[in-house]
Amino acid sequence: QQPVQSPQAVILREGEDAVINCSSSKALYSVHWYRQKHGEAPIFLMILLKGGEQKGHDKISASFNEKKQQSSLYLTASQLSYSGTYFCGTEIIQGAQKLVFGQGTRLTINP
């Protein structure tokens, strides 16, 4: 069963912050985050493995609440280059290497 991402779309001005949520109905081993620009391949952002773990990558960070079976991606002081569609991918079984992706969140950053 696919995880649910929210919001489905968000429009920001450059410099504003955004939060993208990913909720699963199943217990999770890991959560992956990817970004896809129009016409391009999805690119890997980060993996979160442990409950409560937080990771950061430049001004993009994420948290993983194992008990709530959800992850959030935080984009602070957004830049034009952050525009794209963000996908979370959830791994239910440890070591399975298979991901179930959410439906995506389209992020538009305007100058």
Next chain:
Amino acid sequence: DVKVTQSSRYLVKRTGEKVFLECVQDMDHENMFWYRQDPGLGLRLIYFSYDVKMKEKGDIPEGYSVSREKKERFSLILESASTNQTSMYLCASSLSGAGSRPQHFGDGTRLSIL
């Protein structure tokens, strides 16, 4: 850097044709994946291969088959193409082993079935 190459960016085929989509990766990854991407539905796994000649069905395998004769190459086959298989197809690869590994994607093949 990992390079995942899909043989065609755009492909137009007719209903009932047998269609082959090819994917090659250059980093000796054990795992390879085929996804279908449709608006509002995200990426859905069609098939997964964890080794040469080994495969597992994903979430939407109906109407598709796969072949992995060599480690670097993973082919998706539409046995008899239908219009509802018009979509963007993405191939990905990843390392195997302990822990969760990032997936590396190709640029995709936009397939139109007329």
